[in-house]
Amino acid sequence: xxVVTRFAPSPTGYLHIGGARTALFNWLYARHHGGSYRLxxxxxxxKRSTEDAVEKIxxxxxxxxxxxxxEPVFQSQNFDRHxxxxxxxxxxxxxxxxxCSPEELTEMREAARAEGRxxxxxxxxxxxxxxxxxxxxxxxxxxxxxxxxxxxxxxxIQGEVRVDNDNLDxxxxxxxxxxxxxxxxxxxxxxxxxxxxxxxxxxxxxxAFRQYHVFETLGWQVPEFAHMSLxxxxxxxxxxxxxxxxxxxxxxxxxxxxxxxxxxLLRLGWxxxxxEIISTEQAIEWFDLSAVGRAPAxxxxxxxxxxxxxxxxxxxxxxxxxxxxxxxAELLGAPVDEAAKTRLLAGIGGLKERAKNLNELAExxxxxxxxxxxxxxxxxxxxxxxxxxxxxxALAGILADIGSWDKEALEAGxxxxxxxxxxKLGQIAQPLRAALTGSTVSPGIFEVMVALxxxxxxxxxxxxxA
RNA sequence: GUCCCCUUCGUCUAGUGGCCUAGGACAACGGCCUCUCACGCCGUAAACACGGGUUCGAGUCCCGUAGGGGACGCCA
Numbered sequence: 070x071x072v073v074t075r076f077a078p079s080p081t082g083y084l085h086i087g088g089a090r091t092a093l094f095n096w097l098y099a100r101h102h103g104g105s106y107r108l109x110x111x112x113x114x115x116k117r118s119t120e121d122a123v124e125k126i127x128x129x130x131x132x133x134x135x136x137x138x139x140e141p142v143f144q145s146q147n148f149d150r151h152x153x154x155x156x157x158x159x160x161x162x163x164x165x166x167x168x169c170s171p172e173e174l175t176e177m178r179e180a181a182r183a184e185g186r187x188x189x190x191x192x193x194x195x196x197x198x199x200x201x202x203x204x205x206x207x208x209x210x211x212x213x214x215x216x217x218x219x220x221x222x223x224x225x226i227q228g229e230v231r232v233d234n235d236n237l238d239x240x241x242x243x244x245x246x247x248x249x250x251x252x253x254x255x256x257x258x259x260x261x262x263x264x265x266x267x268x269x270x271x272x273x274x275x276x277a278f279r280q281y282h283v284f285e286t287l288g289w290q291v292p293e294f295a296h297m298s299l300x301x302x303x304x305x306x307x308x309x310x311x312x313x314x315x316x317x318x319x320x321x322x323x324x325x326x327x328x329x330x331x332x333x334l335l336r337l338g339w340x341x342x343x344x345e346i347i348s349t350e351q352a353i354e355w356f357d358l359s360a361v362g363r364a365p366a367x368x369x370x371x372x373x374x375x376x377x378x379x380x381x382x383x384x385x386x387x388x389x390x391x392x393x394x395x396x397x398a399e400l401l402g403a404p405v406d407e408a409a410k411t412r413l414l415a416g417i418g419g420l421k422e423r424a425k426n427l428n429e430l431a432e433x434x435x436x437x438x439x440x441x442x443x444x445x446x447x448x449x450x451x452x453x454x455x456x457x458x459x460x461x462x463a464l465a466g467i468l469a470d471i472g473s474w475d476k477e478a479l480e481a482g483x484x485x486x487x488x489x490x491x492x493k494l495g496q497i498a499q500p501l502r503a504a505l506t507g508s509t510v511s512p513g514i515f516e517v518m519v520a521l522x523x524x525x526x527x528x529x530x531x532x533x534x535a
Numbered sequence: 536g537u538c539c540c541c542u543u544c545g546u547c548u549a550g551u552g553g554c555c556u557a558g559g560a561c562a563a564c565g566g567c568c569u570c571u572c573a574c575g576c577c578g579u580a581a582a583c584a585c586g587g588g589u590u591c592g593a594g595u596c597c598c599g600u601a602g603g604g605g606a607c608g609c610c611a
Contacts, residue, residue: 077611078611079610079611081610081611113611114610114611117610117611118611144611171609174609178608181537182536182537183536184536184537185536185537186536186537187536187537187538187539188537188607189537189607209609227541230539230540231539232539236537236539236607240608241609243609244609245609250608250610250611251610251611252611255611270605271540271541271605271606272605272611273606273611274539274605275538275539275605275606276606276611278539296540298604299605301603301604305603306603306604336548337547337548338548340548340549342549343558343559344560345547345559345561346560362541362547362548363540363541364540364541364604365540365541365604365605367547369546369547369561369562371546371561371562372546372547372560372561374561375560375562378573378574382574422573423572423573423574425573433572480570487570495569495570495571496570498570498571499570499571502571508572509571509572510571510573511571512571512573513570513571514570515570
């Protein structure tokens with residue numbers, strides 16, 4: 070049996086972090102087993118679904134690098150099929166018309182709750198003659214759930230979960246207006262798509278019991294279930310828009326790398342011994358549902374940030390430059406010219422050691438791209454006092470004649486100069502840094518000089534005196 | 536309220552009856568490195584929710600309590 074998994078978001082908003090993790094786990098599980106991973110948009114609720122949300126979700130998944138196999142399925146397109154199945158159920162006596170008005174149902178629900186019952190619908194139309202109905206109520210269609218016994222689900226993550234069947238409502242599968250509900254549609258679509266493993270959030274665990282019986286009553290093979298616990302905010306509550314759950318594009322905007330996000334999400338609830346840094350290839354090889362934890366996890370930005378720094382350091386220089394170029398141009402308010410790009414590429418290695426996200430990387434890269442004279446920070450200005458300027462002028466003379474323009478030679482030259490002046494290296498290096506970068510913080514000053522090259526270095530020393 | 540699920544350092548977690556005087560990672564703190572800032576390295580502090588069992592032995596198994604979460608829609 071080939072594994073088929075699916076991620077089935079409803080397009081009512083952006084792709085948040087919890088959905089992203091669900092998608093990741095589904096993707097990983099399918100990849101691990103050489104199966105396929107599908108995307109299904111659950112847009113049965115036409116009122117709340119939007120085109121924009123669909124687009125956001127797909128671009129979010131795209132950014133994360135979770136490509137689905139085959140075309141996405143839109144649940145609403147299977148409308149006729151859903152209705153046909155409901156009618157079949159009706160014909161077979163496995164479903165029935167319910168003539169309750171919304172008011173009646175609310176009343177019933179309140180009464181049930183007051184009496185401490187879990188099942189909120191009392192099955193009053195299950196065996197009643199439709200002739201009893203008042204003509205002005207359009208009926209909905211409900212499926213029959215078993216009345217006795219218990220339902221047991223062997224959940225791949227939660228283990229054996231059981232519930233008394235008496236707690237299961239005969240729920241609505243067709244609204245009075247004839248449209249199918251989610252509970253019916255999921256089952257049909259999962260079956261039609263050949264989904265073998267339903268991996269989704271814990272908030273669906275209760276639905277699984279109901280869906281189980283729909284599969285059964287239809288005579289279809291019930292897929293495996295795996296319910297993963299939800300991601301909580303730092304306050305311990307389910308992550309929601311109100312609880313600061315951000316769309317994945319927000320993390321893109323924060324300069325987070327998809328690889329870092331994948332690694333972070335993977336370790337939230339899943340583990341492989343003490344391993345922390347796990348490449349996607351390695352994750353595919355190792356991923357297993359049995360290693361998924363049952364307890365909810367809290368989202369921790371610090372750890373994501375740390376991981377992101379790691380992946381930035383590991384990134385290829387050219388890729389990083391390409392990623393930050395647009396950001397740099399925006400900060401600059403002008404496109405980056407070729408000379409600046411060359412300097413940037415030469416200097417990015419030193420920069421990436423220090424960055425936690427792409428935005429920070431772009432900001433620290435600015436000095437390579439700016440035109441002379443460089444703006445100076447307040448601290449940098451202070452460093453460049455009269456004495457420091459005199460020293461730099463003298464140093465420039467030496468630098469102009471230095472043999473080969475590499476780190477070692479430059480360091481040797483500057484150290485020699487400092488010693489001759491009876492100064493510590495820092496007393497020369499700091500003003501030099503101020504002149505070359507406009508700041509007191511930068512990568513090693515000798516690598517900066519190499520990235521800048523001789524002409525630009527000397528020019529910056531000269532113009533910093535202005 | 537009812538049903539379902541969960542409970543190891545602040546956070547993510549390792550741990551599947553003896554290897555645990557509980558390990559790793561992030562964060563915190565201290566130090567080293569050093570031309571600044573990072574990186575890196577070394578170190579410190581920090582947890583088995585509680586109570587009963589079972590067992591020669593329990594973080595690990597069972598029961599209960601407490602706490603937390605999720606679900607209770609003609610939403611998905």
